[in-house]
Amino acid sequence: MAGLIMERLQEHAAARPDAVALRGADQDVTYAALAAHVDTTARWLREERVAVLGLVTDNHPAAAIADLATQAAGACVASLPPFFSDSQMWHALRDCGADGVLTDQPQRLEAVFRANGAPAPAFKSITLGGKALHWCEGVPGRRDPAALKGMAKVTYTSGTTGQPKGALLTQDAVDTVVRSLLPLIETRPGERHMAALPLSLLLETVAGLYAALCAGAAYVVWPLAKVGLSGSSGLNVPALVAALLETEANVVISTPVVLRMLALAREMNAAPPMPALRFIGVGGAAVSAGLVERAHRVGLPAFEGYGLTEMSSVVTLNSPSGNRPGSAGKVLPHVRVAFAPDGELLLGGPSLFSGYTGDVASGIEGGMYATGDLAQLDADGYLHITGRKKNIFITAFGRNVSPEWVEREVSTDRVIGQVVVFGEAKPFNTAVIFPVPGAADADVDRVLAAVNPTLPDYARVSRWVRADAPFTPANGQLTATGKPLRNSIHAAYAERISALYADDTATGG
Structure with a gap:
């Protein structure tokens, strides 16, 4: 197995075989067991000649195993959010060329096929990490998966102006980001990172699953409903608080909306203190300095970051060792930063994506990606996002x-x-x-x-x-x-x- 994540997984499996790697709602998976599950699943993917795996699942250890197995097999994974519309799901499965799909939602996938005039998929059962999943061949009319050769991930944007675009990421690009994040989040062996976002989102996969496993921590991956999430935006704050307390989570990745609701619950004494929690990474949308300060006042250690799918996720991050509220954090060491004459932020470096699927223009010129964000870099290396150019x-x-x-x-x-x-x-x-x-x-x-x-x-x-x-x-x-x-x-x-x-x-x- 090659790549940073696979190397660290093997190291932890050898040094701490009985330590918990994945913590599900109904079972734990040790590092030794995880390494074995990944190896077995990778062999199966190779036997099935899967070049691109479509993954449509709720949060569960099985989803993490499937994602990791594609790395071990040298395949590409397209992990699709369950909240995608039928049209978006169909588009993404055709666009990425997935020659096979794993899901824990066969009825949903059948509905997607039906809505697009395709025959119902012929499912086969497969068990990963103690969970029964359903496997079927890719959708009719899909792209030739050979077009994604050498890619580790195809990650779809939210599709704000039409169908979602598939960003192509290499394993080296993803590994680069994880390597830069480890000394900032400072997760230690035996700590617990709880997934409070869908594992299908790149931010949670990279800064959550991969960073936690590389650090030798336990990655808590409960079903989304159990941590208070439903659909793409439903939030049950009492359930989220209960999950954070029960798991004794030390690290969690969140959005500004979730942080605001947690802070409000603490301010109104509707949620008890969460003493184990030492790092809440906040990103995905604009974060006000006032919100971060409110969170800290009520014992929620929030640290703002900024990232893009096109840069394999995180680009900047505040941390306990370097925090400037009101900024998006310090630029990660591998990232190259420049500015267009009108103040638009340009980014480059080894984590830069390899373009989009199909004929969509990449926006890369001279090795730099035009983000569309307006920003300023202060003298200490903290990035301040001032807005969107188009807004x-x-x-x-x-x-x-x-x-x-x-x-x-x-x-x-x-x-x-x-x-x-x-x-x-x-x-x-x-x-x-x-x-x-x-x-x-x-x-x-x-x-x-x-x-x-x-x-x-x-x-x-x-x-x-x-x-x-x-x-x-x-x-x-x-x-x-x-x-x-x-x-x-x-x-x-x-x-x-x-x-x-x-x-x-x-x-x-």
Whole structure:
């Protein structure tokens, strides 16, 4: 077996064979057993001549074993989020050329085939890590898997502008990121990393599964429902807190939305202290310095990071040894950073992806990827993301506003659940706000009254409308990683936003 993760797995299996590597809801898998499971599954993949494995599963040790086995077999894995729509799932399975699919959701896969006019898949049963999975051949009309030769992963973006794009990653690229993360997260043998995100997300796979196993820790991989997650955005905070306490998790990777809800629960004494928890990595969407500070005040050790699928996940990270709230963290040592004349962040280095599947342009020029993010690098090497290039709007007075900046400031207060700011070609800015349950309009007005004086007049939120429901992937208003889909939100509230401008005597003050 080759590659960093496989090498470390073998080392731990030899030195600490009885130490727990994977902790499921109903069983533990030791390092010796994991190495054996991976070896057996890799042989099976080679016998079946699988070049690209499609993986559609809930979180479970079996999913981790299947992922690791593709590395041992020299195959490529396309791990697909169960919350993908039928159309997205079908597109991804055809696009990646998966010549076989493993799933614990055969009825879901049958529905995907049916919805696209394909014959029902002929499933065979296979047991991995004590769990019965179902195996079938790839979908009809799939891409030739030979096109992905040399790739270890094809990871699909959330598809905010259509069908998801498949980013191609080599094992060396992924290993590079894991190697850079280990001294920052500082996970130690015997500690516990609990998966609080789907294992199908690259961030959880790289910074969670791979980093934990390389460190010799136990990776707790319970079904998503047991840790309080449902679909792409449902969150049961009491269940998540109970899981963190029961597992005595030391490390967890989270999104800003989850961190905000955990912090709120602690502030309201709805959740007890979690003394074992020493590192909460937060990423996937913009994080306000105020949220990180709130979390630390109630005993939640949150550290913001920034990453991209196109850079094999994490690019920057705050850590106990180097933390600057308000920044996205220090640039990992392997990453090359440059800036376009307009301030757009350009990234390169050994973790850079190998392009997208098909004929999609990679956006790579001169070995650097144009991220679309606007950023600044301070003198100490901390990266500050100021917004998305495509999201900047210009007010009626010619002022450029990055909405993410304003949204971060407004969302610092615990009253604000979600907020999206608009103001293109308008005399003042408006916002669609979903307050936390129980918050009155007057509470939101108080927050805006406090935040607006800290902003330039052209960036202030003068009026707002209350969202009818949270922004979620299910209603098409949020990506799976927590980024708002601004056009969809604006369309849903267009009439009410327009009504805010009916009085043209209003100003931006």
